[in-house]
Amino acid sequence: MDMGRAKTYPLDRRAVVAALLRDRGDMLVVTGLGAPTWDATAAGDSALTYPLWGAMGAAAMMGLGLALAQPERRVLVLTGDGEMLMGLGALTGIAVEWPANLSLVVLDNERYGETGMQPTHTAGSVDLPGMAAAAGWPLTGTVADQAGLEAALPAILSAVGPVFHSVKVKAEELPLAMPPKDGAFLKDRFRLALLGTA
């Protein structure tokens, strides 16, 4: 366990998410509860983002269902290390289902950020991309700095996947940027934007 190191990581999570979503085009996005939802909202609320406010552990599997339903669209799941750790089984199922259009990015600050910045297991020995690789994801990696982010962006946005990246981001508490809270509204506006019918 290293409680100090994540405070020195150079990448700012808001800037990382802004870079990931800058040229999103018609990409479909699911964000895991907590900071990834705030980060995506800070980058610009979008009808084609489903921001989770709860249902911890859901993000990856929601991405799988969406990616299988929309195989022609890129699907990006943005989640945190704590949320991913609650749904680790999804790493195995996604690898087996092999959705070529799915990318999963863990914004890894090695903390439970909404509850007092307690360390997650990624502050210890756990290597999430290593676990994804062991499960069979064909493209995995860890991003630690700006050069690494720029190098990983093309794969995250367009490579034949599934793609799993952990982006090590600075452990810090940032202002909340909240999307609409009503899950049914968020669902209906997503479907309206994507399918033309709620």
Place this chain on the structure above:
Amino acid sequence: MTEPMPAWPDRIFEVLRRYDVAQVGFVPDAGHSRLIERCAASNEVRAVTLTTEEEGIALLAGAWLGGRRGALLMQSSGVGNCINMLSLAKNGRFPLLMLVTMRGQWGEFNPWQVPMGQITEEVLRLAGVITFAVDADADVEATVEAAARMAFEGPAATAVLLSQRLIGAKAFSR
């Protein structure tokens, strides 16, 4: 002479197809084995093995966002794994069709199945799921159809509880 009625899992499969169910998530149960085989063999249905049942609620919410319908198969013990994830279906008003094979209910051999089997329906109702218990072979198709219609036309979260009496208590012998 009339044709013999197909087995109930085959009749359920036909209901799922009539309702355009395209993704089926499941944690296997012996009682669902025939239906799982039918889904896995179908070109129209994507059968997704789950490591734990709550994954299926998220999977099918994602499918619905993408314009596809789904169904979730599990045994009664798996219902306990789903409770918090059912908040996704409830808050998002996602359609959810659960087909639950009951254990711990009728002539159960394994006492470890009993605690969850005895509270399955109550727990689902507390979590906001409309439940339909079915005991008789002749009622299976109409019940699944009713649950599917309420799920997809609602939208609502519905669960069909296929009783252990219908399925037959598992015999532990090989």
